[in-house]
Amino acid sequence: MSSRQGEIASWNAARLDAETRISGLKVDAGETIDFVVDCRVDNNSDSFAWAPSIRMGEEAWDAQAGFGGPAPKPAPGLTGWEKYVHVLLESNEFFFVD
Numbered sequence: 001m002s003s004r005q006g007e008i009a010s011w012n013a014a015r016l017d018a019e020t021r022i023s024g025l026k027v028d029a030g031e032t033i034d035f036v037v038d039c040r041v042d043n044n045s046d047s048f049a050w051a052p053s054i055r056m057g058e059e060a061w062d063a064q065a066g067f068g069g070p071a072p073k074p075a076p077g078l079t080g081w082e083k084y085v086h087v088l089l090e091s092n093e094f095f096f097v098d
Helices: 080-090
Strands: 053-056 059-062
Antiparallel strands (some): 053 059
């Protein structure tokens, strides 16, 4: 969707993917381009996720990389029991046998 031109193109994704190529689109200064994804009937089993990428000459913009949300958090460290076992194994009582 263009703020100046209205709907530029439309596709129906019947399976896992749909190629969405547009070439020669002129965008004026101040014009906005919106990428819209909508399900056809309901979102129960008719949903579609889309992360568009835009290439203009040597420049490229990728929605997945630029707007993918925060990076996933690393897995949590040791659990309480794992820390306890670690401390026991490092203690002096485990190093020396009487």
